[in-house]
Amino acid sequence: MLNLLWLLLPVAAAGGWFAARRATARDTPPAFNYYQGLNYLLNEQPDKAVEWFGELSPGEKDAADTRLALGNMFRRRGEVERAIPIHQALVDNTEVSDDLRADALFELARDFEAAGLFDRAESLFTQLTNNERYAPRAWQSLLLISERERDWDKAIETAASYSRVSGTDVNNLIAHYHCELADIAAQQEDVAAAVSLLQKATTTDTDCARANVMWGALALQEHDYQTAIERFERVEKQRPELMPEIIKPLFTALDLAGDQAALRAYIDRIKGRFNAYSVIKTTRAMIEKLDGRAEADDFFKDQIVKRPSLKGLRDWARGQLAKSPPAEREKVEAMCDMLDQVVKDKPGFQCSDCGFRGSTLYWRCPGCGHWDTVQTVIGAEGE
Ligand SMILES: [Zn+2]
Incomplete structure (x- = not known):
């Protein structure tokens, strides 16, 4: 019931204002029947409420506002089948003003969207792009539909139109759409097309870390280690929190490039800072490969003290298992199992x-x- 009351607030606001205005205009008490309509809603008799509100003259702005709010309330309750006829009746009514018809058209489009009828929603939003007041919201809604349908070419065009009418910077979005297209090209093993799309992404948005993550991975796959290293290092500068996503391929590229000095210089950089756990773990494996177990263990211990984590504690405890005296081993193992469970969740x-x-x-x-x-x-x- 509490939820219903919240949903009724817009109807109450529109209706209350309507009743108050009538009272002022005619110097009579607020129309009692309005509250009768609300009573029907509160008593879960929506059909009677719709019938009652339907008696309001549709040509009056106040009455149209009340119906708009009523339709919206039904949509928010998930009853789009009730919202659609209310908004449709307003759209079809020849007595309502152009502004009100646009309001109703927008709400009807949102009803269709909520009902999953995207073709019909798209058609109405497209009509509204010609309405100055609704154009920004209509383009934005069309953009969300393109995203939902994963039609990335259309999304690129729509985003440009949305930006033109709203002044919103959409370069980061357009860069993502190019990345989505690059992903499709890469899946189809068209590396040249994928790289060309990633170039577009980084030209559109110079901060697009995603494009560099993808570009680095493609370059590594193509054995172009220098490009891979360069792209991954850009990600590190743009969004350091993405390091766990790139650390393995970055080490692979550094290793396969055959430049030991560059590889060691990179490990030194990691040693000098606080790192995410996957970065610590991957670097440890590389140090073990280059300099042996003892060096790797020293690095690991030093790093997990600098930046403690449950994952680090678990792996450290696992490392201690072999070194534990047999009497202690069972306890250490139980602790490892508990930490496994905690980390897994x-x-x-x-x-x-x-x-x-x-x-x-x-x-x-x-x-x-x-x-x-x-x-x-x-x-x-x-x-
Ligand atoms: Zn979210």
Whole structure:
């Protein structure tokens, strides 16, 4: 019931204002029947409420506002099948003003969108791009539809139109759309097309770390180690929190490039700073390969003291198992198992906007649809 009351607020606001205006105009008490309509809603009799509100003269702005709010309330409650006829009736009514018809058209488009009828929503939003007042919101809605349909070419065009009418900077979005197209080209093993699209992404948005992550991976696959190193080092400068995503391929490229001095210089850089756990773990493996177990263990111990994490503690404890006296081994093993369990239940990534949690990096949050908001969980419980 509490939720219903919240949903009714817009109807109450529109209706209350309407009733008050009538009272002022005619110097009579507010129309009692308006509250009758609200009563129908509160008593879960939506059909009677629709019938009652339907008796308001549709030509009056106040009455149209009340119906708009009523339709919106039904949509928010998930009852789009009730919202659609209310908004459609307003659109079809010849007595309402052009402004009100545009309001109703926009709400009807949102109803179709909520119902999953994207073709119909798209058609109405497209009509509204010619309306100065609604053009920015209509282009924005069309952009979200293109994203949902993963039509990235269309999204690029739509984003440009949205930017033109709203003044919003959409370069980061367009760069992501180029990256999506590059991803498709890479899956089809068309490396040249993929690289060309990644070039477009980095030209559109010079800070597009995603394009550099993808470009580095493609260059490594093509044995172009210098390009891979250069692209991964850009990611490190642009978004250091993405280091866990690139550290393995970066070490592979440094190793395969055959430049020992560059590889050692990079390891020295890592030694001098605080690192995410996957960076520590991968660097440890490389030090072990180059200089042996003892050097690797010293590095590991030094790093996990600098930046403690559950994952680090677990792996350190596992390392101690072999060195423990037999009587102690069972206890250490039990501790390792507990830490395994704790680490397993921790999400590696979280959206800073909606709180969505997951174990893989998404460039577009599956929860709220925002770009670049899913981030590595940093700290003792994460990286
Ligand atoms: Zn989100």
